[in-house]
Amino acid sequence: MFETADGVQLFEQSWRSSPRAAVALVHGYAEHSGRYEYVAERLVARGYAVHALDLRGHGRSEGHRALMRHIDDATGDVAAFLDRVREREPGLPLFLLGHSMGGGVVAHLCIKDPPIVDGVVLSGAVLRSGRGVHRVGQEIFSLLGRLFPRLPTGKLGSEVISRSPDIVYRYDNDPLVFRGRMPAGTLSAIIRAAKYIDGHMEEFQLPVLIIHGSEDALVEPIGSEELHERAGATDKTLKVYDGLFHEVLNEPERDRVIDDVGRWLDARRR
Helix, strand or coil: CCCCCCCEEEEEEECCCCCCCCEECCCCCCCHHHHHHHHHHHHHHCEEEEEECCCCCCCCCCCCCCCCHHHHHHHHHEEEEEEHHHHCCCCCCCEEECCCCCHHHHHHHHHHHCCCCCCEEEEEEEEEEEEHHHHHHHHHHHHHHCCCCEECCCCHHHHHCCCCCHHHHHHHHCHHHHHHHHEEHHHHHHHHHHHHHHHHHHHHCCCCCEECCCCCCCCHHHHHHHHHHHHHCCCCEEEEEECCCCCHHHHCCHHHHHHHHHHHHHHHHC
C-alpha cells in the first residue's frame, strides 16, 4: 500500500525477474491489477518488470467503490505511482500501459502533463466523446454526476468484455471486481475526460502503440483510430484486431496480442 497526496491508501503489486526495462500498468473501470497477472508473466519472460496499482475505489485500494469524482484524482495517482516505479527500477527504460478507462486516464495524463516515459500502450482506451444524438444525454449525465456522484447508473455487461467464457466467468465471480451500477460521478468524469482528450489529441507527443478490438462493444475503435490519425507523435502505431472484443489482452488470441506489445516495447527499449 502507498498513500496519495490526499490521504487515500492505494494497493500496488509487481512482477519481476532481472529486468532490462519496466512497465507501469493501469487497469480499467470496475476491475483491478490482479487481472493482469498473465500479461505480466508474459512480459517478465521478455525481460520487463511489471508494476501495477489498483485505482482508488477499485480492488484492494481505499475509496468508494468504482467512484472517480474527477480525472485529476486518477492522473495524480498514476503520476505518483510512476515516481515510485522509477525509484524501484532506477536507470531502466519505463513504459506506461493503460486499458479502457485506465487508457483514458493515461492518455489524459500524457496530453495534459506528459510523464517522462519511453513509450505508451493504450488498450481499448476511452479516447473520444460521443457526438450527435448522444450529446444531450452526456451533458445531463455530466451534470448529474457532479451533483450526485454516488448515484447508481448503468451496469457493465460482462458478456462483451471477451469471447472467452472462462474470462467472463472469472470476471463475474471475482470478489475484487465491482459488479454494481456505475456511480454517476465516474460516468461524468469519464465523459469530461474524453471530451478533453478528443479536443487535444494533436498534443499527444509520446511514442504510442494503440491496440483495439474491431468488435469492441464497450469502447468504439474510432477513438483509437482518431488518436492515431491526429496525435502529434512521430512514433505512433495502431493495431485493430479483427473480431476481438474489448479486452484484447484477455481474448483467446491474447498471446499474439501480448507478443505484439512486447515486440513494440523491445524496439523502443534503449
